[in-house]
Amino acid sequence: MSIRFEVTARDGAARRGRLVTAHDDIETPVFMPCGTAGTVKAMTPEGVAATGARVVLGNTYHLMLRPGAERIATLGGLHRFMNWPHSILTDSGGFQVMSLAARRTIAERGVTFRSHLDGSLHELTPERSVAIQQLLGSDITMALDECTPFPSPYEAVESSMELTSRWAERSRRAFADRPGHGIFGIVQGGVHPDLRRRSAERMIDIGFDGYAVGGLAIGEGQATMFTVLDATVPLLPEDRPRYLMGVGKPADLVGAVLRGIDMFDCVLPTRSGRTAQAFTRRGTVNLRNARHADDPAPLDPDCGCPACTGYSRAYLHHLSRAGEILGSMLLTTHNLQYYADLMVEMRAAIERGTLAAFGAAFAEAA
Amino acid sequence: MSIRFEVTARDGAARRGRLVTAHDDIETPVFMPCGTAGTVKAMTPEGVAATGARVVLGNTYHLMLRPGAERIATLGGLHRFMNWPHSILTDSGGFQVMSLAARRTIAERGVTFRSHLDGSLHELTPERSVAIQQLLGSDITMALDECTPFPSPYEAVESSMELTSRWAERSRRAFADRPGHGIFGIVQGGVHPDLRRRSAERMIDIGFDGYAVGGLAIGEGQATMFTVLDATVPLLPEDRPRYLMGVGKPADLVGAVLRGIDMFDCVLPTRSGRTAQAFTRRGTVNLRNARHADDPAPLDPDCGCPACTGYSRAYLHHLSRAGEILGSMLLTTHNLQYYADLMVEMRAAIERGTLAAFGAAFAEAA
Numbered sequence: 001m002s003i004r005f006e007v008t009a010r011d012g013a014a015r016r017g018r019l020v021t022a023h024d025d026i027e028t029p030v031f032m033p034c035g036t037a038g039t040v041k042a043m044t045p046e047g048v049a050a051t052g053a054r055v056v057l058g059n060t061y062h063l064m065l066r067p068g069a070e071r072i073a074t075l076g077g078l079h080r081f082m083n084w085p086h087s088i089l090t091d092s093g094g095f096q097v098m099s100l101a102a103r104r105t106i107a108e109r110g111v112t113f114r115s116h117l118d119g120s121l122h123e124l125t126p127e128r129s130v131a132i133q134q135l136l137g138s139d140i141t142m143a144l145d146e147c148t149p150f151p152s153p154y155e156a157v158e159s160s161m162e163l164t165s166r167w168a169e170r171s172r173r174a175f176a177d178r179p180g181h182g183i184f185g186i187v188q189g190g191v192h193p194d195l196r197r198r199s200a201e202r203m204i205d206i207g208f209d210g211y212a213v214g215g216l217a218i219g220e221g222q223a224t225m226f227t228v229l230d231a232t233v234p235l236l237p238e239d240r241p242r243y244l245m246g247v248g249k250p251a252d253l254v255g256a257v258l259r260g261i262d263m264f265d266c267v268l269p270t271r272s273g274r275t276a277q278a279f280t281r282r283g284t285v286n287l288r289n290a291r292h293a294d295d296p297a298p299l300d301p302d303c304g305c306p307a308c309t310g311y312s313r314a315y316l317h318h319l320s321r322a323g324e325i326l327g328s329m330l331l332t333t334h335n336l337q338y339y340a341d342l343m344v345e346m347r348a349a350i351e352r353g354t355l356a357a358f359g360a361a362f363a364e365a366a
Numbered sequence: 367m368s369i370r371f372e373v374t375a376r377d378g379a380a381r382r383g384r385l386v387t388a389h390d391d392i393e394t395p396v397f398m399p400c401g402t403a404g405t406v407k408a409m410t411p412e413g414v415a416a417t418g419a420r421v422v423l424g425n426t427y428h429l430m431l432r433p434g435a436e437r438i439a440t441l442g443g444l445h446r447f448m449n450w451p452h453s454i455l456t457d458s459g460g461f462q463v464m465s466l467a468a469r470r471t472i473a474e475r476g477v478t479f480r481s482h483l484d485g486s487l488h489e490l491t492p493e494r495s496v497a498i499q500q501l502l503g504s505d506i507t508m509a510l511d512e513c514t515p516f517p518s519p520y521e522a523v524e525s526s527m528e529l530t531s532r533w534a535e536r537s538r539r540a541f542a543d544r545p546g547h548g549i550f551g552i553v554q555g556g557v558h559p560d561l562r563r564r565s566a567e568r569m570i571d572i573g574f575d576g577y578a579v580g581g582l583a584i585g586e587g588q589a590t591m592f593t594v595l596d597a598t599v600p601l602l603p604e605d606r607p608r609y610l611m612g613v614g615k616p617a618d619l620v621g622a623v624l625r626g627i628d629m630f631d632c633v634l635p636t637r638s639g640r641t642a643q644a645f646t647r648r649g650t651v652n653l654r655n656a657r658h659a660d661d662p663a664p665l666d667p668d669c670g671c672p673a674c675t676g677y678s679r680a681y682l683h684h685l686s687r688a689g690e691i692l693g694s695m696l697l698t699t700h701n702l703q704y705y706a707d708l709m710v711e712m713r714a715a716i717e718r719g720t721l722a723a724f725g726a727a728f729a730e731a732a
Contacts, residue, residue, distance in 0.1 A: 038684060042691040044672070067659065067684045075662055075680050083676040274691075293433065296441050306410070310449040314441050318404060318433045325408040325640075325691055 003140065003182035003209050005241045009351045013233065013260040016350040019210075019241055021139035022180025023079065024054045024086040028241060028262040029346055031253065031339045032089060034270055037062040038072075038082045041270050042328040043336070045084045051305070051333070052340040054086045055139070057265045060093035060132050064122070065115050069135040077137030089140035089265070090133045092171070092186075093124050095214075095246070098147050106146065108163070126170035130183070134176065142212065143171035145186040150219045157190035164188045165202040172206050182209030184243060190215060191224055193231040200235040210241040213261070217247045226255050233260040250279060250342055254362050257346050258355060269339045273332030276320035280338065283366060285313075287331065292317035305337035306330065369506065369548035369575050371607045375717045379599065379626040382716040385576075385607055387505035388546025389445065390420045390452040394607065394628040395712055397619065397705045398455060400636055403428040404438075404448045407636050408694040409702070411450045417671070417699070418706040420452045421505070423631045426459035426498050430488070431481050435501040443503030455506035455631070456499045458537070458552075459490050461580070461612070464513050472512065474529070492536035496549070500542065508578065509537035511552040516585045523556035530554045531568040538572050548575030550609060556581060557590055559597040566601040576607040579627070583613045592621050599626040616645060616708055620728050623712050624721060635705045639698030642686035646704065649732060651679075653697065658683035671703035672696065 009016035019026040033040045033048055035056040040048045048056060058078055063069060072081050078088055097104050097111050104113035110125030126144040133141040145164040148157050168185045175183040185203035189195030203211055213232055216225045229244070236242050243263035244256050253264055269279065276287040280300040285292075287299070295313035303309075307316065307330035319327030349358040375382035385392040399406045399414055401422040406414045414422060424444055429435060438447050444454055463470050463477050470479035476491030492510040499507040511530040514523050534551045541549040551569035555561030569577055579598055582591045595610070602608050609629035610622050619630055635645065642653040646666040651658075653665070661679035669675075673682065673696035685693030715724040 037688050037690060038681070039690050039692045042695075044692065044695065045676075046672075066688060067680070071660060071680070074660065075678060081678070081681050081684075083681075294437060294440065306412075310411075312441060312447070314433070314437070315404070315447050315449075318447075322403050322432060324403060324405050325694060326405045326410065328691060329408075329410065329695070 002177050003180060005210070005239065007239070011350040011353045011355045012258065014257050014346075014350050014355050015260060015262060016347050017241065017262055019262075020180075021055075021087045021182075022178075023088070023139055026055050026087055027347060029253075029257045029343055029350075030055065030263055031343050032057050032263065032265040033336050033339075034059075034265055034267045035082065035084070035088070036267070037066070038078065040332075040336075042274060042325070042332045043270075045082065047333055048084075048336065049086065051336040052344065053336065055089060056084060056086070058088050058090045058136060058138065059096065060090050060129060060136075061096035063136060064093065064124075064132050065117055069132040073135040073137070079137055087139040088136070090136055090138035090142065091245075092129045092142040092144040093132070094129070094145045095147055097124055106163075108166070110144070110167075126167040127174040130171050130174040139181055140210070141175060141181070141183040143168045143183060143185050143208070145188055145214055147188065147215045147218070148190060150190065150215075152190060154192060157188075157192060158195055161188045161190075161195050161199045165199060168203060169206050172208065184208050184210040184212050184241075186212040186214040186245070187232060187236075188215050189232075191220055191228055193228075196228060196232045197235060200232060204235075204237060208240070210243060210263075211236045212243040212245050214245045216244065217252065222249075222252060222255065225252070226259065229256060229259040229261065250339070251363065251366055253339075253342060254346065254359050257350075258359050269335035270332050273335045274328045276327065276331060278331050278338075279335050281365060287313065287316045287320045287327075289317075299334060300338070303334065303337060303341070305334045307334040368543045369546060371576070371605065373605070377716040377719045377721045378624065380623050380712075380716050380721050381626060381628060382713050383607065383628055385628075386546070387421075387453045387548075388544075389454070389505055392421050392453055393713060395619075395623045395709055395716075396421065396629055397709050398423050398629065398631040399702050399705075400425075400631055400633045401448065401450070401454070402633070403432070404444065406698075406702075408640060408691070408698045409636075411448065413699055414450075414702065415452065417702045418710065419702065421455060422450060422452070424454050424456040424502060424504065425462065426456050426495060426502075427462035429502060430459065430490075430498050431483055435498040439501040439503070445503055453505040454502070456502055456504035456508065457611075458495045458508040458510040459498070460495070460511045461513055463490055472529075474532070476510070476533075492533040493540040496537050496540040505547055506576070507541060507547070507549040509534045509549060509551050509574070511554055511580055513554065513581045513584070514556060516556065518556060520558060523554075523558060524561055527554045527556075527561050527565045531565060534569060535572050538574065550574050550576040550578050550607075552578040552580040552611070553598060553602075554581050557586055557594055559594075562594060562598045563601060566598060570601075570603060574606070576609060576629075577602045578609040578611050580611045582610065583618065588615075588618060588621070591618070592625065595622060595625040595627065616705070617729065617732055619705075619708060620712065620725050624725050635701035636698050639701045640694040642693065642697060644682075644697050644704075645701050647731060653679065653682045653686045653693075655683075665700060666704070669700065669703060669707070671700045673700040
């Protein structure tokens with residue numbers, strides 16, 4: 001296999017593992033911060049790494065439009081471009097293109113769409129998506145998929161899932177194997193167990209370095225998402241990493257790890273950091289709220305991040321009210337630290353065989 | 367004296383010195399980054415200190431309105447509030463209030479004005495300005511002054527200068543001497559040498575820990591500013607620090623140091639950092655310019671800052687085009703490093719007795 005994955009401990013359906021790419025060892029279960037347009041917003045790469053992160057996400061859609069994949073390749077690849085020496089997973093561009101709605105047309109060959117930046121016309125095929133991700137120098141490439149909105153008619157989800165399967169086969173064929181680099185297939189099928197099963201079987205037939213579960217956290221609700229995971233995850237190979245795309249809230253992560261998911265990404269911690277929302281062990285805190293104006297206490301006394309060790313809630317409140325960039329910087333740092341620490345705790349719980357208890361205590365505290 | 371100042375070397379009119387406050391030793395000539403609303407915009411305090419800065423400016427006007435001086439005092443003072451363990455100089459609020467124009471009324475007692483944030487009515491008297499700065503815990507307090515716009519009629523500048531003198535006396539009286547803390551008077555008088563002389567004599571009569579030259583860099587041009595400095599600086603005590611307020615461009619700093627100025631502040635490096643303007647040894651660079659889009663070279667190959675050692679011009683261009691916060695963070699870091707390095711070089715040149723040659727070479731390169 002192009003990238004190595006080893007499971008080092010199990011606890012129920014949950015797994016403790018290690019993913020070895022060309023750039024780094026990634027301890028799993030792992031949360032991957034979003035480096036959308038070649039930067040984890042409001043963070044230096046050093047700051048991202050200081051939270052413990054060893055893999056970030058890059059967005060094919062954003063980077064192909066600006067500054068362009070060929071340009072990044074000429075400049076030495078995305079790792080060098082954004083000064084990130086650790087691993088990078090890139091998405092296929094499919095999800096963002098799908099959300100362009102009226103601005104795109106789907107055909108068997110691929111998707112044509114108009115850029116949200118300047119209206120220019122672009123085409124994204126499975127082959128082009130893989131080529132872009134290889135130009136970026138991604139450690140983990142994602143196969144191009146189509147994701148139907150929720151809710152959608154069964155027939156629409158079925159034909160979309162089948163298109164995704166055909167695109168997956170073309171993506172796999174277009175991907176040039178290299179040591180330390182891999183490609184993941186994406187299981188679709190909406191909330192329908194039989195479609196998820198067919199999709200999973202098809203992906204396994206094609207054979208990928210890892211398997212993603214796509215098309216969730218788009219409005220179906222946590223209970224339904226967990227039901228889909230209960231039906232889907234057991235179908236995936238034991239010896240390959242499993243990635244739940246675009247998820248999620250802390251409680252989503254805990255529930256999904258309990259169900260055997262190894263990898264996550266979500267804009268929630270970074271986006272929340274720019275809107276004064278902070279995650280803590282005692283729930284979510286809105287720093288813009290006036291009750292923090294005179295509070296000398298740290299945001300989270302149990303957190304060791306720079307925002308919590310150096311500043312009061314009163315100061316973070318002041319920064320958010322004044323619209324100061326440092327507010328976004330500190331709260332993004334904190335939120336990424338919170339997510340990283342949550343994963344550290346879950347990894348430790350799996351090793352000790354106590355993840356169920358951890359999950360129960362977590363649900364209690366939230 | 368409340369704060370110690372020692373001149374350790376001279377080179378023509380220029381001086382190499384050290385200012386010792388309650389919080390730090392400040393090597394002079396020094397540039398002080400602006401920490402306007404309790405944060406040097408787009409920077410962590412650690413990042414500011416990493417450029418070599420040991421003193422930042424705080425703005426009385428901004429902080430009195432939001433979050434409020436009493437609140438900061440209750441929270442342990444501005445140093446703790448903003449997590450800055452080094453020195454802080456606070457301005458008097460006078461300059462910002464003056465620029466409110468139609469929103470303020472000047473009387474002998476002080477200035478009443480309406481907040482730009484919510485229209486609320488406030489009064490700033492010499493006594494209140496000093497009280498606010500002491501609540502903030504400032505190492506260096508500035509006396510309240512009035513600054514006339516440029517150009518203004520002679521009589522307007524004269525009566526304003528006299529009001530500033532009376533306010534200076536009241537400010538001095540209101541200031542409670544404490545070891546490691548000092549108060550500076552501000553010489554006004556516009557571009558009129560006789561008014562500058564009368565103002566300087568009055569300030570020296572009152573007796574301050576340092577002397578500022580105010581009311582410059584407001585449209586009179588560099589040549590006129592230097593003429594005013596030529597007429598004013600020699601009147602100031604040799605054994606006290608001299609601070610040129612709100613200045614300026616790199617060439618302004620070089621010319622003013624040559625004329626015996628020890629301290630500077632200006633929003634230029636930080637504000638420019640947020641608008642993709644970078645200062646380099648080869649002139650100013652606009653990173654938004656398309657010619658940088660494919661440039662793998664660093665912004666300034668002679669600079670050791672994180673922006674120049676970690677990234678290409680192409681990446682900085684991409685960040686600025688994409689409106690990414692990291693662009694502001696990196697370019698502010700670079701600009702503050704450039705200003706700090708310029709002061710380091712001038713301090714070294716003064717010690718070697720080569721500042722005139724340094725100034726000539728600097729003018730040549732720009």
